[in-house]
Amino acid sequence: MYIGVDLGGTGIKAGLVDEKGNILHKDSCPTRAMEDYKVIVADMADLIKKVLNDTDTNTSEIKTIGIGCPGSIDDKNGVVIYANNLNLHDAPLAEELKKYYDVPVYVSNDANCAALGEFFALDDENITDIVAITLGTGVGSGIIINKKIFTGTNGIGGELGHTVIKANGEKCTCGRNGCWEAYASATALIREAEKAAKENPDSYLAKLVAENGGKANGRIPFAATEKGDEAGKKVIDKYILDVAEGIVNIINTFQPHAIVIGGGVSNAGDALLKPIEEYSKEHCYGGIFQTKISIAKLGNDAGIIGAAFLGK
Amino acid sequence: MYIGVDLGGTGIKAGLVDEKGNILHKDSCPTRAMEDYKVIVADMADLIKKVLNDTDTNTSEIKTIGIGCPGSIDDKNGVVIYANNLNLHDAPLAEELKKYYDVPVYVSNDANCAALGEFFALDDENITDIVAITLGTGVGSGIIINKKIFTGTNGIGGELGHTVIKANGEKCTCGRNGCWEAYASATALIREAEKAAKENPDSYLAKLVAENGGKANGRIPFAATEKGDEAGKKVIDKYILDVAEGIVNIINTFQPHAIVIGGGVSNAGDALLKPIEEYSKEHCYGGIFQTKISIAKLGNDAGIIGAAFLGK
Known part of the structure; x- marks a missing residue:
């Protein structure tokens, strides 16, 4: 059995994961984000202890512990180089957690852990390479080769969220202009939906935005489109095209067996997936379309499961 | 010692390559491009025989033979799936050449062979990952991980030449719009130089184009810029920016130890390299710029050397 820890800016989640990637039990506690890494690791150790106790599991049954953490990670040494929402700088998380548990400890970026979780969830021995993307506040990506x-x-x-698809385009949080993230994130979708609602005050889209206190969210433009609203459809069509451009870039670069799409926007399901598939099929290099595109399966558990399997 | 073969649309080149990547001797013959693959491989075998004879080398001294070939290659089985300028379809080149030489034979795409050649030419044991690009008729790329x-x-x-950097932009040969190739190839540079010459008939750029029979080439806009010509400088600045956008995309995706730039345009040297370095430093993700960018060293020999080392 394995322990996976998902260390976030507001909470720490830990789960006991079996060989097949099932979470047998999980628990969480707040992240004392502004404290020293030793305090955070002590809290993490306590949380793991709780999970072990609650499941009557002995430390000797645990093969590895993995930690997923936002930011830049030195995977090889288990050190968080920098995580801006956690006040961590050159924090040797693996070394510190080993003081509590005599078990191999691995650390990796949370988006990469999620990708690894989704990879194992595909559970197909013919699949070795995937790219997992999350369409949320930003566009996260994890690559499995x-x-x-x-x-x-x-x-x-x-x-991949910070590769440019429209040079000189929209400002991105990373400082570049025209990054994929600036077009394919939920944030971008919301921005465009609010703009379209303003420009089309009589549309159903505008009505939904007004009912939501003047703010759009990632669901509203899809909902408007479902009702046949033209303004909503325009936003969605453009958004999906921009997502698809990045997907085709990924295919032409990595030719992965699979691309898995997660994050809030992925709740749109087939309304998102089908047009992306169609566009990719038509535009990928040489017309050779062999990448299976699907919606992520694990949701918020992907991070725990992927972290658990870092040493697998 | 190794044999490297560079199979092109018009000629076959073969070289005897030593452990250090030096070509000890090379020779070439025309490609009978419209003939069956068995005819092409027979010519290849004759050419190799000539190279061996001319250097008094015995087949038993040859560790491996590698073939670089344009098109889509099944590296694992040494089969050319498709090469449009060679009339090759599912051609088992490795198997066929083994009939002549009892030596392991490898086949890979020519751009990938060139990348492998440039990788070995860097001759730095700390370097394991590079991306080699060629700015020529198209934008070729080879990735070494x-x-x-x-x-x-x-x-x-x-x-990578067929990843979009300006969605809905210039038409690309691959069918997409806005590919990196449509902006960063020599073809794109020539297109923009000719356009600028027409729009600025009094410029030095226009003079150079006129002197060249009304056609630009990859050198002319650089030459005009060197002389302080504004029209030329505008073309070059824009071109380099577009090349650099793709370079930063490569850094944010692969974080390779090195990026090596080859192809005709790379003859511009520092006039190309320096502004790309500067732009990359400023725009790469997180401001962490650890990729060494350099001009390719091997020129036309990269394909032979890389092919020779396919089995290394």
């Missing part, structure tokens, strides 16, 4: 997380030579590669 | 050619799961990945 040959069953292993790929992060480039320094641990910070695989930032 | 962990000292091995990366082509995705089906052998046709790594087509």
Whole structure:
């Protein structure tokens, strides 16, 4: 059995995970984000102890512990180089947690852990390479090559959300203009939906936005489109096209067996998936479309499961 | 010692390559491109025989033979799936050449071979991951991860020239709009230079184009810029920016140790390299710029050397 820890800016989640990737039990506690890493690891150790106690599990039954953490991680040494919402700088999480548990400890970026979780969830021995993306506040991405997380030579590669698809385009949080994230994130979808609602005050989209206190969310433009609203459809069509451009870029670059789409926007399901598939089929290089595109299965549990399997 | 073969649409080149990647001797013959693959391989075998004879080398001294070939290649089985300028379809080149030489034979895409050649030419044991791009008629790319050619799961990945940097932009040969190739190839540079010459008939750029029979080439806009010509400088600045956008995308995706730029345009040297470095430093994700960008060293020999080392 394995322990997976998902260390976030507001909470720490820990789960006991079996060989097949099922979470047998999980628990959480708040992250004391502004404290020293030793305090955070002590809380983490307590949480793991609770999970073990609550399941009558002995430490000797645990093969590995994995920690997923936002930011730049030195996977090899289990050190968080930098995580801006956690006040962590060169924090040796693995070394510190080993003081509590005599078990191999691994640390990786949370998006990469989620990708690894989704990879195992596909549960197909013919699949070795996947790219998992999350369409949320930003566009996260995790790349699995040959069953292993790929992060480039320094641990910070695989930032597909920060590859430009429209040079000189929308401002991105990373400082560049025209990044995929600036078009394919839920944030971008909301931005465009609110703009369209303003420009089309009589639309059903505008009505839904007004009912939501003047704010759009990732569901509203899909809901408007379902009702046949033209303004909503325009927003969705453009959004999906921009998502699809990035997906085709991924295919032409990695030719992965699978691309898994997660994050809030992925709740749209087939309304998102089908047009992306169609566009990819038509536009991928050489017309060879062999990548299976699907919606992520694990939701918020992907991070725990992926972290648990970091040493697998 | 190794034999590297560069199979092109018009000629076959073969070289005897030593352990250090030096070509000891090379020779070439025309490609009978419209003939059956068996005829092409017979010519290849004759050419190799000539190279061996001319260097008094015995077949038993040859560790491996590698063939670089344009198109889609099944590296694992040494089969050319499709090469449009060679009339090859599912051609088992490795198997066929083994009939002539009892030596392991490897086949890979020519751009990937060139990348592998440039990788070995860097001759730095700390470097395991590079991306080699060629700015020529198109934008070719070869990706080396962990000292091995990366082509995705089906052998046709790594087509970085066909990732979109300006969605809905210039038409690309691949059918998409806005591919990197449509902005960063020599073809694109020539297109923009000719356009600028027409729009600025009094410019030095226009003079150089006129002197060249009304046609630009990859050198002319750089030459005009060197002389302080504004029209030329505008073309070059925009071109380099577009090249750099793709370079930063590569860094954010692969965080390779090195990016090597080859192809005709790379003859511009520092005039190309320096502004790309500067832009990358400023715009790469998290401001962490650890990728060494350089001009390719091997020129036209990269394909032979890389092919020779396919089995290394």
